[in-house]
Amino acid sequence: MINIENLTKKFGTNISLDNVSCDFNKNDSVALMGANGAGKTTLIRSILGYYHPNSGKVLIDGLDPIKDRIKVLKNISFVPQLPPPIKLSIEELMQYISISADVDKELIKHYSDEMKLDISANLNKSFFKLSGGMKQKLLIAISLAKKSSIIIYDEPTANLDPKARDDFYRLLKQNEDEKILLFVTHRLEEVKNLVNRQIYMDMGKIVSDEKF
Template sequence: MIEIRNVSKKFGNVLSLDDLTLTLHNDDCVALMGPNGAGKTTLIRLILGYYHPNNGTVLINGLDPIKERIHVLQNISFVPQLPPPIKLNLDELMSYACKSTHVEKEAIIHFAKEMELDIEPNLNKSFFKLSGGMKQKMLIAISLARQSDIIIYDEPTANLDPKARDNFYRLLKNEKRSKISLFVTHRLDEMKELVNRQIYMDLGKVLTDEKV
């Protein structure tokens, strides 16, 4: 469970989250929507323990994501909109993911192939130098291989071509595990068959929260 209770977050004089209260339960598959500056990214970074709230409480499965961040992140898979500047090659990146998250390399390779990432010829290539689409496919493959209790995707298909998007949605539809799924998206038309809850934010508040 993700519990956000009366959380406010300011950056200087800018209020990014305004007394926000939100609870996500197991089996919630959420489309999180809203314009730029609505507070969506701030909310995600609070969940991941990147930011301290100015007021309020954030709990992930009952744990404080700042004080107990290592334990919290063990149960979360996160794919950002912009892939990080990782300098490891693909083989090294997979080895790091396996050691840090106890996932099997074969599972990562399986999902990479399902995403039609041609992984073998690129094992020694730097992740940093890959195309945006290849980076996103690799991060998605790692996230799916981890089988986390919580998965968070920030505009995950932004760098994917239509076929890769179809593969991504197919893999998500086939994933029947009980979990929390949170998608920051502007592509609600593509997500409708996946999500069972739509949350719309603006000016740091939840304006609508609907079951679908």
């Protein structure tokens, strides 16, 4: 369970999160929406413990994601808006993730196949040098292979063609029971079948929060 209580985050004088309070519980599948600059990514990074809040707090299953970062992140699958500049080869990256996050490499391969990403042909290639779509497919495959009870996607489909998006949504649908899913998107119609809650942010505030 994720508890966000009176969370405020400023960058200089710019208020990115303005006294936000919100809870996410097991089986919440949330489309997190709102214009560019609304504060969606800042909210997600706060959940991941990237930022020290100016005030308020975040708790993940009772733990502070800054103080207990390693423990908290063990239970979260996350795909960011922009792939990180990882210099490892795909093989090294899979090895690293299988050891550090206890993710089954065969399962990463399985989900990569399902996403039509040919891992075996690219094992020695640097992650950095893959196309945007290939990076995103690999990060998605890892996120699905990692057994987490919280899954967070920050606009993960921008670099995916329509077929790859469909593959992704199909796999996610199979994988979503008993979890919290937070999905930042501008395309509600695409995730309609996946979500049961819709949150809109504007200017650092949650302006609507509907369950259905």
